[in-house]
Amino acid sequence: xKINAQGLYYRDLNxxxxxxxxxxxxxxxxxxxxxxxxxxxxxxxxxxxxxxxVPGNDLAAFMNGATIIVTENAQDNIxxxxxxxxxxxxxxxxxxxGYGMRGGRIHIRKDVGYxxxxxxxxxxxxxxxxxxxxxxGDFFGEYMAGGVLILLGMFSDNPEKDKHGFLFGTGMHGGVxxxxxxxxxxxxxxxxxxxxxxxxxxxxxxxxxxxxxxxFGLDPTVILNERFVKVLPRSKRPYGNMYCPMPK
Amino acid sequence: MKPHATHHFQKDISNCxxxxxxxxKGTRVGGEVIIKSIALMxxxxxxxxxxxGAYGIxxxxxxxxxxxxxxxxxxxxxxxxxxLESNFHIEQQEDIPTRRTKAIANPPVFKRYFAKPxxxxxxxxxxxxxxxxxxxMIVRHVMAINHEIExxxxxxxxxxxGAFKGxxxxxxxxxFFRLEEYSGHIWTAHNRFPTNTPGWxxxxxxxxxxxxxxxxxxxxxxxxxxxxxxxxxxxxxTMLTDTEVVAYMLDLLIRKHGLPASLACTxxxxxxxxxIDQMPNNERELLTAIRxxxxxxxxxxxxxxxxxxxxxxxxxxxxxxxxxxxxxxxxDFVYMASEESAIRExxxxxxxxxxxxxxxxxxxxxxxxx
Numbered sequence: 001x002k003i004n005a006q007g008l009y010y011r012d013l014n015x016x017x018x019x020x021x022x023x024x025x026x027x028x029x030x031x032x033x034x035x036x037x038x039x040x041x042x043x044x045x046x047x048x049x050x051x052x053x054v055p056g057n058d059l060a061a062f063m064n065g066a067t068i069i070v071t072e073n074a075q076d077n078i079x080x081x082x083x084x085x086x087x088x089x090x091x092x093x094x095x096x097x098g099y100g101m102r103g104g105r106i107h108i109r110k111d112v113g114y115x116x117x118x119x120x121x122x123x124x125x126x127x128x129x130x131x132x133x134x135x136x137g138d139f140f141g142e143y144m145a146g147g148v149l150i151l152l153g154m155f156s157d158n159p160e161k162d163k164h165g166f167l168f169g170t171g172m173h174g175g176v177x178x179x180x181x182x183x184x185x186x187x188x189x190x191x192x193x194x195x196x197x198x199x200x201x202x203x204x205x206x207x208x209x210x211x212x213x214x215x216f217g218l219d220p221t222v223i224l225n226e227r228f229v230k231v232l233p234r235s236k237r238p239y240g241n242m243y244c245p246m247p248k
Numbered sequence: 249m250k251p252h253a254t255h256h257f258q259k260d261i262s263n264c265x266x267x268x269x270x271x272x273k274g275t276r277v278g279g280e281v282i283i284k285s286i287a288l289m290x291x292x293x294x295x296x297x298x299x300x301g302a303y304g305i306x307x308x309x310x311x312x313x314x315x316x317x318x319x320x321x322x323x324x325x326x327x328x329x330x331x332l333e334s335n336f337h338i339e340q341q342e343d344i345p346t347r348r349t350k351a352i353a354n355p356p357v358f359k360r361y362f363a364k365p366x367x368x369x370x371x372x373x374x375x376x377x378x379x380x381x382x383x384x385m386i387v388r389h390v391m392a393i394n395h396e397i398e399x400x401x402x403x404x405x406x407x408x409x410g411a412f413k414g415x416x417x418x419x420x421x422x423x424f425f426r427l428e429e430y431s432g433h434i435w436t437a438h439n440r441f442p443t444n445t446p447g448w449x450x451x452x453x454x455x456x457x458x459x460x461x462x463x464x465x466x467x468x469x470x471x472x473x474x475x476x477x478x479x480x481x482x483x484x485x486t487m488l489t490d491t492e493v494v495a496y497m498l499d500l501l502i503r504k505h506g507l508p509a510s511l512a513c514t515x516x517x518x519x520x521x522x523x524i525d526q527m528p529n530n531e532r533e534l535l536t537a538i539r540x541x542x543x544x545x546x547x548x549x550x551x552x553x554x555x556x557x558x559x560x561x562x563x564x565x566x567x568x569x570x571x572x573x574x575x576x577x578x579x580d581f582v583y584m585a586s587e588e589s590a591i592r593e594x595x596x597x598x599x600x601x602x603x604x605x606x607x608x609x610x611x612x613x614x615x616x617x618x
Contacts, residue, residue, distance in 0.1 A: 010291070035288050035589025054589045073601065075587055076572055094588075094603065095572060113603055114569045137569065137605060158602055165605065166523070186526065 001025045006032035010056060014038055021047050021066075035075075040068045043085070057094075060087045063104070076113070079106050082128070088215045092134060092157060101128040101147065107212050110134040110155050114165070115142050120175060122146030131212050134158075138165030141192075141231070145174040150208065152180045152223060168192070169231055173238055177231040178205055180223065188231070191238045195230045202228075264465035265292030266453075267585035268301075268436035268554040269594075270561040274618030275580070276304055277435065279427035281594050286437035287419040288593045289586060296447025297440025298421040299413025301454040301461035301556050304432040304618070306408050312339055312362040313386060316403040316410050317393070318449060319357040324399035331397070335371070335389060336363035344412075344425065351420035356449055358403070358425075360410070383458055383503060387482070390457060394486040401450045401486070406459025408558060413438075413452035421452070433618060434561050436554050438463035445489040454556075455487060455495040458503070462555045464491040465586060466571045469549030477544035491553075497545050498555055509562055513609035515542040517567050554584055560613035569606035576601040582612040 001020055005013050013036050020028055026047050033039070033053030040049055040059060043066040050069045060068050061080040073091030080099045087106045095113035098106050103126035111134035118139070120128050128147035134156035141149050153163035162184065169177060170189035178201070183194055197205065205228055206220070213220040267285045271277065282300060306314050315332070319325040332338060344358035365371055365385055374380040374388075390402045404411035409432075412425040418439045422428070438453035444467065445451060454461035468474065468490035475485045475493055481504070483496040494516070501512040515538050518524075524535045539546070550570030555562050563584040565573050576583045576591045576598035583591040588601060604610050 034592050035587055037291065054592050056587065056589060073588055075589065092601075094574075095569065111603075114606070137603070139568070157600070161605075 001027065002029045002031060004032055005030050005034075005036060005053065008036065010036040010038060014041070017049065018043075021045055040066055040087075046085070060085070060106075063087075065104075073110075074108075079104070079130075082106075083126070090216065093132075095137070097132075098128060098130045101130065102126050103128050105211070106130040107215050108132045108134070109216050110157060111136070111161075113137045115139045117141045117144055117147070117149040117177075119143040119145060120147040120149070122175065129208055131208065133212075133216075135161050136164045139167050139170055140164050141169045141172050141175070141177050142167070143171040143173075144169065144177070144233075147175045148204070148208070149175070149177040150179075150205070150212075151177070154180065154223065169233070171238070172231075172233045173236050174233060176201075178228045179231065180228050181226050182229050183231060191233055191235065192231050193234050195232055197228050197230050201230055263292040263586070264441050265289035265439035265586045265590070266437065266463045266465050266552065266554055267583075267590045268434070268463070268556065268561055268563075269581055269583045270434045270556075270612050270614070272580040272582065272612065272615045274304065274433045274614055276431040276433050278431045279422065279429065279435070282435040282437045283419055283422045283427060285585065285590045285594045286439055287417075288590045289439055290417060290419070292441065292586065293417060293439030294441050295417050295420075296415055296442050297413070297438070297452035298416050298418030299411060299438050299440075299452040299454055299463070300418070300422065300425075300427060301404075301409070301411050301434075301436040301456070301463065302427075302430055302432040303409045303434035303459070303556060303558055305410055305430045306362070309340065309362040310408040312364050313405060313407055314410055315361040315363065315405050316344060316412075317359050317361070318401045318403050319359065320399035320401075324397055325357065325359070327397045328393055328400040331389075331393060332361055332363065335366060335368060336361070337366055338363045345429070346424050347426050349420060349423050352414065352416050352424045355414060355424065386458060387499070391482065391484045391486075395484045403450075404454075404456040404461065406456065406461075406558065409459050409461070411454050411456050411461055413454065414449045415447055415452065433614070434556050434558075436461060436463050436556050436561070438465075442489075443467065448488070450487050451489045453491060455489075455492045457495050457499050459557045460495050460499050460555060461557075462491055462495045462498070462553055464494060464551055464553045466551030466553075466566065467549045468493060468547055468551065470547055473544050474547065494547065494553060494555070497547075501542070501545065509560070509611050510609060511538065513562065513564050513611075514538055514607075515545045516547045517564060517607040517609075518546060519607060520567065552586065558614075558618075560611065562612070563604065563610040565604060565606045565608070567607040572603075573610075574601065574603050575610050580615075582610075584610060 035056040037056035042062040048067045064083040070089040074093040076094035084103045092110040112132040114137035131150040169192035340362040453463040471490040552571035552573040
């Protein structure tokens with residue numbers, strides 16, 4: 001099913017999407033999207049929505065099992081508190097991606113903004129994965145509590161920019177970040193350290209990159225021919241003693 | 249039985265929106281273009297403020313200061329006109345054309361004056377003996393009208409430019425001011441969601457002084473210290489909102505102190521000390537000096553701003569990028585907005601789109617003599 005979103009107000013567009021999903025449509029293609037907020041929010045069914053154009057903020061918030069493919073760039077706040085499903089963005093994306101995300105996957109082909117993966121978390125079998133193919137701004141993995149972030153630094157519109165910004169992993173206390181080609185250790189937050197990947201990591205990276213490459217028609221060997229490093233929190237409770245110091 | 253939904257997935261959007269563009273070659277573009285861009289971000293505001301900054305709109309009067317003045321009562325108008333007549337030669341004065349619309353309730357009266365300063369005794373004393381410039385005198389008059397005449401506010405005071413602003417959504421304000429009838433080579437627009445300060449006509453963006461204009465998304469948490477610092481230099485804050493200090497601060501840093509625009513941006517949003525400590529010698533010394541001299545000029549809190557003058561358009565974020573800003577280029581045009589879609593709405597296929605990093609100014613100047 002196709003919907004022409006040209007000039008359509010976000011509420012009307014989202015209502016039409018919900019009605020289509022409700023009536024059993026499995027694949028929806030949205031043409032001429034430009035700036036409409038909240039697309040795919042709270043969708044509970046395994047439908048696939050293809051977005052031609054630039055969707056507005058809060059794409060796929062609270063999403064629970066749907067797949068969204070954005071053929072262009074996307075904006076801020078993708079996948080806020082997302083439970084399950086997948087978002088694939090063929091261009092770049094903005095700030096605060098995967099905020100509090102607790103399941104599903106977000107694959108961004110190019111650059112991402114600030115505070116990517118902020119407070120991602122995992123629980124039992126729910127393990128969110130967010131992969132950015134380009135460069136990232138400051139506060140990558142801020143307050144991260146669980147799940148996986150991967151930064152490739154390969155497919156950027158701004159290759160002159162550094163692969164990642166300052167305060168990398170600030171406040172991180174769970175989960176894991178993999179970075180292709182190493183990190184700038186002078187930009188790491190004090191809560192995190194850099195480690196070599198082990199066989200288990202390699203297996204996971206291979207699995208995740210193969211799915212990522214499938215989404216974008218890329219050859220995984222081009223990505224996997226470089227070493228990855230692992231960034232982990234040094235402590236699970238970095239601020240445990242901040243307000244109420246405990247005896248050592 | 250159909251289960252009840254536990255949540256109604258709706259959210260009130262609470263932001264401000266801003267957008268702007270410049271033609272570096274000075275190509276003039278009609279007001280309908282900027283309206284289209286800001287109207288796309290309708291939901292970032294709540295109807296309590298909208299406004300536009302327009303440059304190159306008065307080429308027939310480009311040697312004269314264009315005063316846009318807002319009057320809340322007739323006494324204010326009478327006193328202001330007496331004040332202007334005793335200090336200026338007024339070449340042309342008229343109502344700013346407006347259109348009565350349902351969306352705009354109780355607008356104040358708007359007039360504009362195209363004028364140049366008279367060589368009064370006060371003027372000659374200031375220029376010849378106090379080392380002041382003509383622009384300094386304009387600033388002094390603007391401050392005097394805003395501060396001393398109850399109900400009169402100078403909305404803009406630059407040459408060949410003007411601000412159009414008020415209480416309403418930006419597209420309604422544009423309709424009210426018949427903005428589609430103007431054309432300019434630099435445009436900025438703002439959609440307001442007032443948080444800490446009242447939604448009144450003077451509090452809408454842009455804030456201006458001479459031909460500087462500022463539109464801002466965020467909060468200037470350092471307003472108190474910035475305001476007190478500016479007061480030492482004769483700038484009086486009368487608009488009841490934080491953004492005003494940014495316009496005056498840039499006038500002070502760039503026009504009065506002669507800082508290049510890039511360094512003025514550094515004073516507003518300097519790197520953190522830990523980063524400065526890691527820099528090579530020259531840069532470290534420069535940034536240390538900037539932070540020491542302009543400590544009271546630092547803007548704390550989240551912001552994305554666009555500031556414009558007849559010379560150019562500059563976009564700047566706070567140091568940790570707590571508000572969005574996206575830029576794009578197409579031919580000699582540069583676009584800056586809170587959302588990429590607001591740019592795409594008026595420029596579907598830019599040759600380059602990027603998000604500047606926090607504290608990294610995007611400076612676009614006009615080329616040659618526009």
